[in-house]
Amino acid sequence: MELTGKLIAAMPTQSGVSARTGNAWMSREYVIEVPGQYPKKCCFKVFGEDRLKQFNLRKDETVTVQFDIDAHEYNGRWFNEIQAYNVLRPQQAAPAPQQQVAAPAPTPQDAGDGGSTDDLPF
Numbered sequence: 001m002e003l004t005g006k007l008i009a010a011m012p013t014q015s016g017v018s019a020r021t022g023n024a025w026m027s028r029e030y031v032i033e034v035p036g037q038y039p040k041k042c043c044f045k046v047f048g049e050d051r052l053k054q055f056n057l058r059k060d061e062t063v064t065v066q067f068d069i070d071a072h073e074y075n076g077r078w079f080n081e082i083q084a085y086n087v088l089r090p091q092q093a094a095p096a097p098q099q100q101v102a103a104p105a106p107t108p109q110d111a112g113d114g115g116s117t118d119d120l121p122f
Contacts, residue, residue, distance in 0.1 A: 004064040005034040064088040
């Protein structure tokens with residue numbers, strides 16, 4: 001899934017060491033606001049120091065965030081997790097469509113119907 005909007009908040013970076021593997025980890029949450037008649041906000045997480053450096057997200061920046069949604073259960077309650085896997089800047093978001101040259105409109109003489117000026121196809 002993906003959303004395009006303006007980053008309106010960047011939470012403090014969180015880090016620690018995995019109890020299971022002993023590896024260091026780092027993550028940060030951001031809030032994106034999607035414009036519209038009723039603007040929507042979505043909080044998402046970027047996990048991993050390498051992705052945090054790669055994305056280099058800043059508040060008030062307009063981006064397209066591609067993310068996965070997952071849910072997990074804890075003490076009988078369910079919680080959603082929205083984790084970004086890619087971020088595109090406006091110039092990267094969508095390649096410009098190639099312009100196609102339109103064919104010239106046929107003239108009544110091209111129709112071959114004896115000079116009728118009716119341009120209907122039937």
